[in-house]
Amino acid sequence: MLMLKQNIVAEMQICDMVAVARIINATLVIPELDKRSFWQDTSNFSDVFDEAHFINTLANDVKVIKKLPKELATARKATRQFRSWSGMEYYQNEIARMWENHEVIRAAKSDSRLANNKLNQDIQKLRCRACYQALRFAPRIEAMGKLLVERMRSYGPYIALHLRYEKDMLAFSGCTHGLSPAQADELRTIRENTEYWKVKEINSTEQRYKGYCPLTPREVGILLTALGYPSNTPIYIAAGDIYGGDFHMADLRFRYPILMNKEKLASVAELQPFLGHASQMAALDYIVSVESDVFIPSYSGNMARAVGGHRRFLGHRKTISPDRKAFVRLVDKLEQGTLSEGRKFSDRIIELHRRRQGSPRKRKGPISGTKGMDRFRSEEAFYENPLPDCLCQGERTSVPLDDRKQTT
Template sequence: MKGEGKMVFKSKLKWVGLVGLVLSAFSLCTHFLLARYTDDEGISQYQSAITIFSWRPMFENADLSTLKPLYRRLWGPVRRLESLHPHANPRGNYAVPVSQTNGYIFVRIRGDFHEIRNSISDVVVISRLLNATLVIPEIQSATSSKGISSQFKSFAYLYNEDQFMAALANDVNIVKTLPKNLKGARRKKEIPTFNVPHSASPFFYLHHVLPVLNRHSVVELVVSEGGCLQAMLPPHLEDYQRLRCRVAFHALRFRQEVQELATKILNRLRATHRPFIAYDLGITRDVLAYYGCAELFQDVHTELIQHRRAWMLKRGIVKGNLTVNSEDQRRNGSCPLMPEEVGILLRAYGYSWDTVIYVSAREVFGGQKKLIPFHAMFENVVDRTSLTSPWELNKIYGHEPNLVDKYPKPPPSAKEEIKFEAWKTSGPRPRPLPPPPARPKSYNIEGWWGWVAESDNEPETTVMELRTNAHKLLWEAIDYTICVEADVFIPGFDRDGKGHPNFASLVMGHRLYQSAASKTFRLDRKKVVEHMEEIRDHLYEANRTWITSVRRHLRKSIIDRLAEESTKSKSLSFLSFPVPECSCLRPEIEALNYSSSPSTPSQFLAGLGGMHPCPSWMNNNTISSPNDKETDEDLDDDVTTSQLLFRSSSDNHEGDGEEINTKEDTQMEDQEELEGGES
């Protein structure tokens, strides 16, 4: 009986174990099914709440009143530019494109993000100028040969093709591909090709390209300099300038996955219920080489910059000597501002240690160590990596082929036969041993810069590096969206490695078009360096006079530098300054501004010339009353000198983080609040 009882008991245990295993398997299956089919948005929200943020925002005071004069000075709109509004619609007689065109224009575009954006706007204008059908441009940095996902085809890797075609339906005929017969001719290299010069004139296209287009029904344009049409067009082509604006600011939308991630990052920044600054570094190897700023860095970075400058000199990209006095270049304002200098400017202007700052950068040449002083001055410094998880970034890349060998092959060993032959031919003893066989280059190089110590020639770009360059386009697309929407934007540099307007210039142009009153600092780097030289021996301690001078410069840069940019940047890139062609003036705001302060907007707008009044349907919005405006009092007043202490993030975050511990500092802060911040 006892034996039978034990058998029954063991049998029951087996059944219990079996049921447990079945339930476990069912639970796992359910979990995987939920993970597979749950809505992506729900997953991303779950992930964002748990794993995303390496950023833990720290704020001194949760109450940030928008009614205070100090808030208006730091974050408020530029009242003197509130009268400018975006208006890029055609004016006058503007015919829709006809179905019968002169032929097809196929375009291959090379370059970085800002060059691609400029070039696309130009080729659309050229297509309308020549009455041609535009084939959606091919972005060379985003082709399948660069190791990116095969689910995207060049242009679609970065932008939304359907939106692009729909937005320009009334301007240009656009198709996705060439007809089959022309596609075959292109594969056989039978269609005429033009390597278009930078900033070519309309005359070039009308008298050189158009006749060839009429004969062959197709031409191929290769654009590699970041723009294939001159920035300034004759007055009778003003509607073509507005077409540029419609392309850049309306038709060019990023593809859905990229746009959604950029919106998520923007929402995460806004979730703090605080305004934020976007800061574009502009510190790239090409820029430093082009302007001769190598000596601002040390060791291997200087060597890398000098190597690139030698490469530029050899190809005629830059003129001059290989060795340039970098300190003189810096004093002339020809070198990017370092993050430490920008941080000191922002702190001197009044932004506290807990200000949220988004750092935009295609690359940070010199490494993250260049940002250490900046992080010490501001606690809440973030970028796209600290506001997203790795899987969110990987999602926008799509499924990419594996280019990394998980099991790298060991260095090849010398063959025994070679050793024996060497011994036979080495002569009488003592026999000198032959040199060891050369190892593959990958085993000799320590780090991405290792080739500098071994060769005068930079190694060829690998497929992995080409893929990373394609990824950088997506990173810049995200940064571009954040910078355009930021409450305040400040650039570290506004030129690229060819002397043309760069990413930051496009951002400033977009902000001027979309929301001219948004605060955008356009720094005069030469004057900034002069300010920095005044306190070179005590960078983190400044007297009242110096602070007042810096604040005046920053406030003036918002308005006064616009007139200079309208001649310098605009002549190189129309999209960096699309005013007045793509803007209009609200009449009632203009009247209020002129009556309250005759010199405020009138001089600037008169200097631009050709300002069009806004249509009547745009004049229904509420406008600022003159009573809301703060007087632009001079910042000079006779107050005893004081010290400005920049506390690091490791300090005790108590107090206002700006001027502390002295009676004079308190007086200065009170005076700033009384002055407000009318720009």
């Protein structure tokens, strides 16, 4: 038996553990979602995903059961932190040998435990089946997500903006650009008091210039304007509470008044079943983002990578990945008065993002010159670009927005 505990944004990790179970010939116990994360979500797997569909779809690949059988309650168990980005030989030779002394193995961590590349094609295909066929959201989440998409489409073709300008991300990344000293202190306190966040001292300016900070709402507004999107473009904000609220959203709302989110598209009664459950609310954002005409993440986190990869799988739906490192330097020039918004600025932004819009390409390998774990860490994640392993199995249904100033 293979057991694991998952973060609330866990699609990629779950699918990797399906593949690991296949490699080591294990029965997989339905994952337990982590209830001790920053958001303290009490959701179970079946609250977020269609459990029966997951089990049935994978029946010919991996045996999946809902919970550990009673007869194994006192069985010999082992908890193991699998080595990051490991290939077939590691699991076949080292982990599989654990069955000689144990009947149950619990994976202490499941993020990035499986290599992105150089795996057998049947394992890569299994990752695809697990992610894009077996793992789907629970029926009530699917129904609510579809309703949100329909209501969003009533405004016309729309952008889904994954605006990761939220308290947990800013605290974790140490990014405080544009915040007041009191807000910066609050975020630093959160980081210092969150035990499992290892890095406590972070230079915000360095983070930002390295491209490690989520774009601010104001920066996103500048980006969208420069890319040529008109002010009447409907935008769905895929996010929780934006840090600083209306104050930090003012500039983006001035540029793009049709800003919508779950709370504006649905009534309190309709959202009531999902309130207080961050994973379920994130699932609704995921659905609306996957179905959007254009998807733009302000930060390349787990959800952004998962949505971007899913959109590639469905036919390379337009996904604009901001070049944060280059873009923030141009924004600073605007603030310093050495550059101004207009045609020349817009042309520079468009050129900067010409090849960052989700067009077909092979998955990127490691950065040249990197070694050891840094080599694996620098690779593009499997689920961020599941090609060529996963063939496109869907037709593009979205209607492109006005692309007069854009290149796809």
